[in-house]
Amino acid sequence: MxxxxxxxxxxxxxxxxxxxxxxxxxxxxxxxxxxxxxxxxxxxxxxxxxxxxxxxxxxxxxxxxxxxxWPLGGGYGIQSSLTGRNNARFIARLYGMSLSQTEVFVEDFSELGRYFDEPVKYYSSGMRSRLMMALSFAVDFDGYLVDEALSTGDARFANKCLTMFEERRKNAxxxxxxxxxxxxxxxxxxxxxxxxxxxxxxxxxxxxxxxxxxx
Amino acid sequence: MSIEIPRREAMGGARAQIQVISALFMREMLTRFGTSRIGYVWLMAEPMILGTMISLLHSLSGKDLPNGLPTFLFYALGYTPFLMFRSIVNRGSGAVTNNISLLFHNRITLLDTMIARNLMEMLVCFTVCLLFIVMGMVVFHEVPHQPALLLAGWFMSALLAHGLAMVIGSAQVMMEWVEHLVHPFTYLLLPISAPFYMLDMLPQGTREALLWNPLVSIHELNRWAMFGDRINPYYDIPYVLAWILGLNLLGMAGLRVARPRLSLSD
The missing domain is CATH 3.40.50.300 (P-loop containing nucleotide triphosphate hydrolases)
Known part of the structure; x- marks a missing residue:
C-alpha cells in the first residue's frame, strides 16, 4: 500500500x-x-x-x-559511460533479479542490437529512450509511476511498450x-x-x- | 509476449541492503575502471604515482632515518593511508549531493551510496598499500611486523574518513559553502597528521598537542605494526575508536537530517 x-x-x-x-x-x-x-x-x-x-x-x-x-522510462541512475548491458546488470543487482534473465529481457526489448554493448553515451536519443523503457519494464514493481511517458519510439515500438505495460499492471x-x-x-x-x-x-x-x- | 519477464526475489532487511550496496559498488567500480581493459591499472596508478613520487623525493633528499629504516617504504606506507583518508573525505562527501537522481530508486538510501563509494576508495588504497608491502618484501626484505594490526590501522583510517565524509556530506546539504572548505581542510591536515615524521622525533609538548588528532595515533600505530621495535610509537587506540564511533554516529544522524532537505529543484 x-x-x-x-x-x-x-x-x-x-x-x-x-x-x-x-x-x-x-x-x-x-x-x-x-x-x-x-x-x-x-x-x-x-x-x-x-x-x-x-x-x-x-x-x-x-x-x-x-x-x-521510478517514473517509467526515466534514466535515473543510468551511467552513460557504461554499456546498456552494464546498466541492465546494475538494475538487476539493485532489485535482486537474475542477471542473465534481465540481460536477455533488456537486450531483446530495447532492440539495440550490437549497441547493447556500447557505452550509453554513444546512443542516439531514440536508442536511449528504448533502453530506459526496457529497464523500467524489466523490474516487476508493486506499483508503477507513469509521468506522461508510457511509450516511446515508432508506432510498432510504442505498441510493444503498451502491451508490456498491460502485462505489468495486471497485478500492480x-x-x-x-x-x-x-x-x-x-x-x-x-x-x-x-x-x-x-x-x-x-x-x-x-x-x-x-x-x-x-x- | 514470448520473452520471459524477470521477477524479483523476495528478501528482507540486511540482505536487501547488502544487495543494494553491492549493486552500487559494482556500478562505481565499472565506472571508475573505465571501458579499457587496463582500467584497473589506471585506478591504482594515481595513488601509486603520488606515493612513489613523494617517497622518492624524500629518499633522494639524503636524510637518513633512525635505526636503518628503509626511507622509500617509510614514506610510501606513511603517505598512502593518508591519501586514502583524503580521497574518502573529498570524494565521499560529494556522494550526498551528486547522487540525488539515484534516489529515484526507492531501495537506495544515502548511506548506501556513501558506503559503496567509500568502500571502493578503501579497496583501491588497500591494494596500493599491499603492492608497496610486496615491493618492500622483495626489494628491502622488510616483512610487516604485525600484519593484522597494520590492516586494522588502515581500516581505522577508512572508518574515520567514512564518518567524516558523512558529516561533511550532510552539512553541505544545509550549508553549501562547506563544500569549498573540504579541500583546504584535508590539505592542511597533512602536516599535522604525522604521515612523514615520527612523534619520537618531536619535543614532548608538540607530541601531546599532535595526539589530539586521531590520525596521528593511527599513523604511529601503522609504523610500529610495519617496522616493529625500530620505532618508538605513541598512540591511543581507545581515543581513536571514540572518534570513529562519534563521527560515524554523527554522520549517520546527519544523513537522516539531510535526506528530507534534498531537492531536485535547487
Missing part, C-alpha cells in the same frame, strides 16, 4: 514561500489504477517526485508498503500522471484532478476528464 496523508510541499523562493502541494490525500493498493490530471503548473512534477520518494514532503506523512517504480498499482486523456481513459479505473495543490477525486474517469477539460 502507498498512502499519502495531508502531504504539503513548499518551496522557499525569492519572493516568499510557495505551497505547491497543499494537503494531498491518497491511498493506493495493488490493483488500483489511478489517473491524475492537471494543468501546467498545477504541481504535477512535484507530486511525481514526492510519490517517487526522491523528495520528502514539507508536512504530512507517507506510508510506503510497496515497491514503487498504477499512478498515471498524464495529459494524454486516451491513456488515462484506457488504463485507469479512477481519476483525480490536481488543482490548487489538492487532489479532487471523481466518481469515474469520464467525470474527472470532463472536470479537467472544464478547467
Amino acid at each position: 502507498l498512502e499519502l496523508r495531508n502531504v504539503w510541499k513548499s518551496f522557499e523562493q525569492r519572493h516568499g514561500r510557495k505551497d505547491v502541494l497543499r494537503g494531498i490525500n491518497v491511498r493506493l493498493r495493488r490493483g488500483d489504477h489511478l489517473g491524475i490530471l492537471g494543468r501546467n503548473g498545477a504541481g504535477k512534477s512535484t507530486l511525481v517526485r514526492v510519490l517517487a520518494g526522491v523528495e520528502a514532503p514539507t508536512r504530512g506523512s507517507i506510508r510506503r508498503e510497496m515497491l514503487m517504480s 498499482a498504477v499512478i498515471m500522471i498524464s495529459h494524454n486523456l486516451n491513456h488515462v481513459r484506457r488504463y485507469c479505473r479512477t481519476a483525480a484532478v490536481l488543482r490548487n495543490g489538492i487532489l479532487e477525486f471523481y466518481e469515474d474517469v469520464d467525470e474527472a476528464i470532463a472536470a479537467y477539460q472544464g478547467l
Whole structure:
C-alpha cells in the first residue's frame, strides 16, 4: 500500500514561500489504477517526485508498503559511460533479479542490437529512450509511476511498450500522471484532478476528464 | 509476449541492503575502471604515482632515518593511508549531493551510496598499500611486523574518513559553502597528521598537542605494526575508536537530517 496523508510541499523562493502541494490525500493498493490530471503548473512534477520518494514532503506523512517504480522510462541512475548491458546488470543487482534473465529481457526489448554493448553515451536519443523503457519494464514493481511517458519510439515500438505495460499492471498499482486523456481513459479505473495543490477525486474517469477539460 | 519477464526475489532487511550496496559498488567500480581493459591499472596508478613520487623525493633528499629504516617504504606506507583518508573525505562527501537522481530508486538510501563509494576508495588504497608491502618484501626484505594490526590501522583510517565524509556530506546539504572548505581542510591536515615524521622525533609538548588528532595515533600505530621495535610509537587506540564511533554516529544522524532537505529543484 502507498498512502499519502495531508502531504504539503513548499518551496522557499525569492519572493516568499510557495505551497505547491497543499494537503494531498491518497491511498493506493495493488490493483488500483489511478489517473491524475492537471494543468501546467498545477504541481504535477512535484507530486511525481514526492510519490517517487526522491523528495520528502514539507508536512504530512507517507506510508510506503510497496515497491514503487521510478517514473517509467526515466534514466535515473543510468551511467552513460557504461554499456546498456552494464546498466541492465546494475538494475538487476539493485532489485535482486537474475542477471542473465534481465540481460536477455533488456537486450531483446530495447532492440539495440550490437549497441547493447556500447557505452550509453554513444546512443542516439531514440536508442536511449528504448533502453530506459526496457529497464523500467524489466523490474516487476508493486506499483508503477507513469509521468506522461508510457511509450516511446515508432508506432510498432510504442505498441510493444503498451502491451508490456498491460502485462505489468495486471497485478500492480498504477499512478498515471498524464495529459494524454486516451491513456488515462484506457488504463485507469479512477481519476483525480490536481488543482490548487489538492487532489479532487471523481466518481469515474469520464467525470474527472470532463472536470479537467472544464478547467 | 514470448520473452520471459524477470521477477524479483523476495528478501528482507540486511540482505536487501547488502544487495543494494553491492549493486552500487559494482556500478562505481565499472565506472571508475573505465571501458579499457587496463582500467584497473589506471585506478591504482594515481595513488601509486603520488606515493612513489613523494617517497622518492624524500629518499633522494639524503636524510637518513633512525635505526636503518628503509626511507622509500617509510614514506610510501606513511603517505598512502593518508591519501586514502583524503580521497574518502573529498570524494565521499560529494556522494550526498551528486547522487540525488539515484534516489529515484526507492531501495537506495544515502548511506548506501556513501558506503559503496567509500568502500571502493578503501579497496583501491588497500591494494596500493599491499603492492608497496610486496615491493618492500622483495626489494628491502622488510616483512610487516604485525600484519593484522597494520590492516586494522588502515581500516581505522577508512572508518574515520567514512564518518567524516558523512558529516561533511550532510552539512553541505544545509550549508553549501562547506563544500569549498573540504579541500583546504584535508590539505592542511597533512602536516599535522604525522604521515612523514615520527612523534619520537618531536619535543614532548608538540607530541601531546599532535595526539589530539586521531590520525596521528593511527599513523604511529601503522609504523610500529610495519617496522616493529625500530620505532618508538605513541598512540591511543581507545581515543581513536571514540572518534570513529562519534563521527560515524554523527554522520549517520546527519544523513537522516539531510535526506528530507534534498531537492531536485535547487
